Amino acid sequence: MIKRINLSLSPEDSHDETKIRAAVIEHLQASERINMTSYRLVRKSVDARSRQPVFRMQVDVYITEQYTPPQPISINYQQVQHKKSVLIVGAGPAGYFAALQLLALGIQPIILDRGKDVRARRRDLKAIQQDGVVDPNSNYCFGEGGAGTYSDGKLYTRSKKRGKIEPILRTLVEHGATSEILIDAHPHIGSNKLPKVVANIRQTIIDHGGLIHFEHKVTDFILDRTSSSPSIRGVVVNDTKEFFGAATILATGHSARDIYLLLYKHQLRIESKDFALGVRIEHPQSLIDQIQYRQKKRALQLPAASYALVCQVEKRGVFSFCMCPGGLIVPAATAPGELVVNGMSLSRRDSPYSNSGMVVAVETKDLAAYNNKSYEGIYDPVFNGLKFQQEVEQKMFAAGDGSQQAPAQRIVDFCQNKTSKNLGNTSYIPGIYSAPMQNLLPAFVANRLQKALPEFGKKKKGYYTNEAQIVGTESRTSSPLRIPRDAESLMHPQLKGLFPCGEGAGFAGGIVSAAMDGENVAKAVAELLNAKK
Ligand SMILES: Cc1cc2nc3c(=O)[nH]c(=O)nc-3n(C[C@H](O)[C@H](O)[C@H](O)COP(=O)(O)OP(=O)(O)OC[C@H]3O[C@@H](n4cnc5c(N)ncnc54)[C@H](O)[C@@H]3O)c2cc1C
Known part of the structure; x- marks a missing residue:
């Protein structure tokens, strides 16, 4: 049996394991105390409404049964070197979580990002901070990990619709984030820790046969307009190189103004939003x-x-x-x-x-x-x-x-x-x-x-x-434009195979919601590829 109990402890006691254990035991009946095998903190938050702030804690107590940790999420990732490939434009949270989901679905992600990897990107951030020089392809918004890498790393979202938050947090923990984020009511990682987590996600993608190309700015789309339902076949990078994929996930964030212009140039609908x-x-x-x-x-x-x-x-x-x-x-x-x-x-x-x-x-x-x-x-x-x-x-x-x-x-x-x-x-x-x-x-x-x-x-x-x-x-709280998509297929209504995703498309506002949208879009891509078989 698992018994969930609520504790309220002073800031000092909440950091003292002996005091926590004593408080847990106090909440149990004699028979439950004898049969308790372990307990696990599941939620922790500060309550500052009363004169003395307290920590509120939710604890699961295991009585007569053992706690079994959940299977790692990464166990589902497949080797995808020789599988169908899908292009992902943007290595932000939406793009990287879409890629991880594609690995789980046995599809090869090919990620293209205009910016640099987290390490190289740091030099460009220094140049903005110290010399006032802004590189239009590598800055606080563009580059590996997207706008989320050098952020506060707050990991909460008001959105409950797009899927469960916990798998996103567990994926971050499996890639090096502190496990505290699983229990904190207002989890955050911090910009000193995020780059390592992002680099570890990159390694997982590469280890499973995904491809990642930095300094690859998408400058055009390759479209097939020969049939009655036009589709996207691939993209042009840096005005020179072509990449092809079975579908394209567009996860370019709220600051990729050139992408909105590109859609407009191809007469693909974009919509203004508040x-x-x-x-x-x-x-x-x-x-x-x-x-x-x-x-x-x-x-x-x-x-x-x-x-x-x-x-x-x-x-x-x-x-x-x-x-x-x-x-x-x-x-x-x-x-x-x-x-x-x-x-x-x-x-x-x-x-x-x-x-x-x-x-x-x-x-x-x-x-x-x-x-x-x-x-x-x-x-x-x-x-x-x-x-x-x-x-x-x-x-x-x-x-x-x-x-x-x-x-x-x-x-x-x-x-x-x-x-x-x-x-x-x-x-x-x-x-x-x-x-x-x-x-x-x-x-x-x-x-x-x-x-x-x-x-x-x-x-x-x-x-x-x-x-x-x-x-x-x-001024960059969210995008002033939305890239529309069909509610079921998640594809752009005018272009088969193009999946607008994340904050730049208007379907997320923050790291976690962008990651969840990435996962959802990857599942929609798999449905399209399965339907094509
Ligand atoms: C300084 C800062 C602090 C923030 N703090 C938080 C926070 O604490 N918590 C939180 O939840 N959110 C925070 N945010 C917002 C959060 O980072 C974004 O909501 C989130 O990153 C959106 O994810 P995304 O993947 O949709 O897009 P982005 O993270 O914006 O990623 C888009 C990616 O696309 C790439 N790209 C753009 N155009 C092209 C192109 N033409 N070709 C190839 N690649 C391209 C970019 O280089 C970028 O890597 C912060 C943002 C900033 C800037």
């Missing part, structure tokens, strides 16, 4: 700890505190996004001449700063003014979101000195339309300079942020303070 844009907000982590834990100093066993804030201002959501406790703000532009910021953290989350996106929902109807503006020479409202996003990023860049130094403002000053006389310290390595953000941001975004921040200060006493500053601009 997204969000704003700033990063940075507080001292000690202040967020005090607000959330109501303690002068955070207990050693407690994690750096996080928060989630949301309110409505003039019929638009304003919300915190991708919060990075104990983290760093990073430059996430994907082309020269843009300024984009995002957040990441190391596994220990021990930087003295807390940062979060603070964004305003942008709806397609807000952007009618862009109908008459061109995107790369194209006048089509479908690109309005991209035009708007890029315009803000370029304006932020143009306000500076040509480097990746970012405009910033203390938040009370921002809400009172005052340029800050000076700024506080920041985690953002390229540096920040004082600027009137209310003038650099689009007015409908700035106005709503100015109303929301004091509201958030009422919900969280101490949050609305000049100790916090905003940094511009957080």
Whole structure:
């Protein structure tokens, strides 16, 4: 018999195995104690609602039966060297998890990514941080592991629809992530640990006969339009080399603007969608700890505190996004001449700063003014979101000195339309300079942020303070475009064999949901190949 019990322990006791065992035993009847073989922690979370934060724990107690660990997921991977091959464009979480699923289904994945492997990519990140040089093919969004590699590595998703999260987490653990992510209610890996996990996944794919090509940017599609139902036969890489596959999974992420143009060029439908844009907000982590834990100093066993804030201002959501406790703000532009910021953290989350996106929902109807503006020479409202996003990023860049130094403002000053006389310290390595953000941001975004921040200060006493500053601009929350797909076959409705996947297609928002979408798409690919037999 397995008995599930709930424990509530102080931060100190929750890290003391003897105390945990004593608490477990206290929950059992005498006969259960005698027959207990083992117990297993299945869920752990911090509950900071009461005066003293506690850890809530769910524990499975094994009585008269033994705990048997589940079979490793990797046991299912087959050798696929001589099997049918499928192209995967993009080595992000969607692409890599699609590849692992293909291995399980006996299909050979051939992965093409414009960026470099995790190790080589690190040099390009250093060049952005230290010299302000953005390589359009290797940066915080592009390269092995995708946008998720040098991130916070938060592994939770609100989506319960796309499949179970646990197999994704177990796959990450089998590739080197800490097993803590299996029990943490808010698991994260950290950008110092993620590259190793990503490299191990690559090795699994190669060991089973999959192929991975870096610095292979897909620049065109090879289509067969001879029949009544057109299909994709392959892709062109770096304008020169051709690759063919039985199907193509397009998992290029939210920043591959050239892929949207390519689809448009081939008259394949893309759709505009709502997204969000704003700033990063940075507080001292000690202040967020005090607000959330109501303690002068955070207990050693407690994690750096996080928060989630949301309110409505003039019929638009304003919300915190991708919060990075104990983290760093990073430059996430994907082309020269843009300024984009995002957040990441190391596994220990021990930087003295807390940062979060603070964004305003942008709806397609807000952007009618862009109908008459061109995107790369194209006048089509479908690109309005991209035009708007890029315009803000370029304006932020143009306000500076040509480097990746970012405009910033203390938040009370921002809400009172005052340029800050000076700024506080920041985690953002390229540096920040004082600027009137209310003038650099689009007015409908700035106005709503100015109303929301004091509201958030009422919900969280101490949050609305000049100790916090905003940094511009957080513009890549999600893609302003969707690549449609049939709900059943998961193929593009106009092109047989093309499987839009992950965040760039509008079917995921984060590492875990992208990974789950990758798995689902791989299963749909297998169905297509089986039907063809
Ligand atoms: C700094 C940062 C921090 C983040 N923190 C978190 C977090 O903590 N938790 C979380 O859940 N999410 C986080 N995210 C978001 C998360 O990384 C993405 O949601 C996720 O990576 C999307 O996965 P994907 O596979 O769909 O696309 P991506 O990860 O964007 O991968 C797309 C891949 O396609 C490649 N590609 C693009 N165009 C081409 C082309 N033409 N040819 C070949 N290859 C191409 C790119 O090089 C890239 O590797 C963060 C993002 C950033 C930038």
